[in-house]
Amino acid sequence: MKLISVKNMKALESAANEGGYSYEKMMLKAGQNMAQVVHDRYFKKGITRVMGLVGGGNNGGDTIIALTALQKLGWTCSAFMLKEDPQWQTLIIELHANGGKVVDRDRFEEELSHTQLVLDGVMGTGFKMPMREPFVDFMKKFNKLSDGKLIVAVDCPSGVDCITGEACAETLHADLTVSMEAVKEGMLKFPAYEYCGEIVTVDLGIPAKTLKAFDSGDVVIDEEMVKALLPKRDNSGHKGSFGHLMVCGGCINYPGAPMFAAQSAYRTGAGLVECAIPERVYAAAVANNLESIFTILEDQDGVIAENAATILIPKLKQVNCLLIGIGIGREETTQRFIKRLLFDMNNKNKSAGAGFVPGTAKVKTKDIEKYPRMVIDADALRLLADIDLWYEKLQAEAVLTPHPGEMSALTGMSIEEIQMDRLEIARRFAQKWGQVVVLKGALTVVASAEGKVAILPFANSALAKAGSGDVLAGMIAGLMTQSVNPFDAAVAGVWLHARAAEAVVKTHGTTFSLLAGDLIDAIPSAFSELM
Incomplete structure (x- = not known):
């Protein structure tokens, strides 16, 4: 689904109108297409009686046209006019002509008692707080009377600010929101999102040339989009065909993190996952991850030591992707390890251990000709933040996966500032850093270095658990290992991660x-939705 700002939506409609595709044609298409969505979802379930709440503005016209279309499809339709608008007279006449009716205030409650579904067309995307009378009184009353009714919002729930994401207390909680042409940005902010229910879009019939001129590339992630992003699985392939991932992380305090990431990468299709972990946690790690192979890194008091970079650097030319940071800790020696591995690896030769036995190794410039793609997660992000101009020095394509606290460390902004405008903050810094940014949390944002964003319409407290981020990092890395480009891997990864969570909650x-661990076990269920 496309994502657009209110400002750009108005500009798009204006450009279409000036180009000869009139506002009237857009409204007709909006109402008809919305009616078809409602009919396809509900009619066969025995839901056939609908009332439209009609306000002023285009939402009112869309609602009346939808009611007329539904009446023609066999529904019993009525309209309640909250605001008399002379421009709708022709539309009302057509509704009457097809068997629909307009309900007056005296008969409103009786008619509503027989209604199964309500179209909320009171207010549109131009609404600004606060809600005023007589709408406040009506919406309060309607909220009390609408218990058990299905609510379908026309373009957006009435009382939602589609720019800021604010919402009035009187706003109706929609079961379904049918947005015209594209989802409006403010609907994917809190608290507005909680009023929208499921969100779908319908097109307005605007000519392709006009649409292209206003297409920012911003999207709302959905099933069809993710299905198109998955890598192909050749039946004649072998483990080498599906990539080699290196997972580097873990410490004495967080021994499980790299195991979660490795297992989720395997579940996401990676052919071979190698775990580079400190020697101190090897016994626990191998007991819980028999599928992986291991590189044992020199450690210092249970954390990865600086000299471990010398072991890992020669191996990077053998892998398709490096996932680094999960459970790695923030000790000084680990900070130096990160710096050497990511920035200084061609500049110095130092002694270190290799494999299971400490020893001496020399690293030469020719050992690494090109960095593999990377996923940088967890404490590696905080360690990056302490390196001046790290984004100018990093020479690999990477996906950065910060939660708001890590994003705060990377940007110098407060968590509150970040949460107030997640979409634009993610976009701005993805462009500044030249990397893909996955700003985790409710309504996760994926931003590309080119400035396009994708938002995941998902918010569930089930994922507020230690280890869920390690699973997500492993899923994204697993897809990148199979040659999915970083932005697409991040988009598909966050969607599959959310669907796995839904499957666990359902179970x-x-x-x-x-x-x-439940999330990892549910990854196949998420994939099965796409097959």
């Missing part, structure tokens, strides 16, 4: 009990 019957 458990609660959002309280999800564990990272």
Whole structure:
């Protein structure tokens, strides 16, 4: 689904109108297409009685046209006019002509008692807080009377600010929001998102040339988009065909993190996953991850030591992707390890251990000709933040996966500032850093170095658990290992991660009990939705 700002949506409609595709044609298409969505979803379930709440503006016209279309499809339709608008007289006449009716205030409650579904067309995307009378009184009353009714919002729920994401207390909670042409940005902010229910879009019939001129590339991630991004699986392939991933992380305090990432990468299709971990955690790691192979890194008091970079550098030319940071800790020696591995690896030769036995190794410039793609996660992000102009020095394509706290460390902004405008903050810094940024959290944002963004319409407290981020990092890295480009891998990864969480919640019957291991086990279920 496309994503657009209110400002750009108005400009798009204006350009279409000036180009000969009139506002009237757009409204007709909007109402008809919305009616078809409602009919296809509900009619066969025995839901056939609908009332439209009609306000002023284009939403009102869309609603009346939808009611007329539904009446023609066999529904019993009525309209309640909250605001008399002379421009809708022709549309009302057509509704009457096809068997629909307009309900007056005296008969409103009786008619509503027989209604199964309500089209909320009171206010549109131009709404600004606060809601005023007589709408406040009506919406409060309607909220009390609408219990058990399906609510379908026309373009957006009435009372939502589609720019800021604010929402009035009187706003109706929609089961479904049918957005015209594209989802409006403010609908994917809190608290507005909680009023939208499921979100779908319908087109307005605007000519392709006009649409192209206003296409920013911003999207809302959906199933069809993700299905197109998955790598092909050749039946004649072998493990080498599906890539070699190196997972580097773990420490005495977080021994499980790289195992979660490795297992999720395997579940996402990677052919071979190698774990580079400190010697101190090897026994625990291998007991819980028999599928992986291991490189043992020199450690210092249970954390990866600086000299471990010398072991890892020669191996990077053998892998398709490096995932670094999960459970790695923030000790000084690990900071120096990160710096050498990512920035200084061609400049110095130092002694270190290799494999299971400490020894001496020399690293030459020719050992690494090109960095593999990377996923940089967790404490590696905080360690990066301490390196001046790291984004100018990093020579690899990377996906950075910060939660708001890590994003704060990287940007110098407060968490509150970041959360107030997640989409634009992610976009700005993805462009500045020249890398893909996955700003995690409710309504995860994926931003590309070129400035396009994708938002995941998903928010569930089940994922507020230690280890869930390690699983996501492994999934994204697993896709990148199979040659999916970084932005597409991030988009597909966050969607599959969310669907896996939904599967776990469905199985458990609660959002309280999800564990990272449950997520990994549910990854196949997420993939099966796309097959």
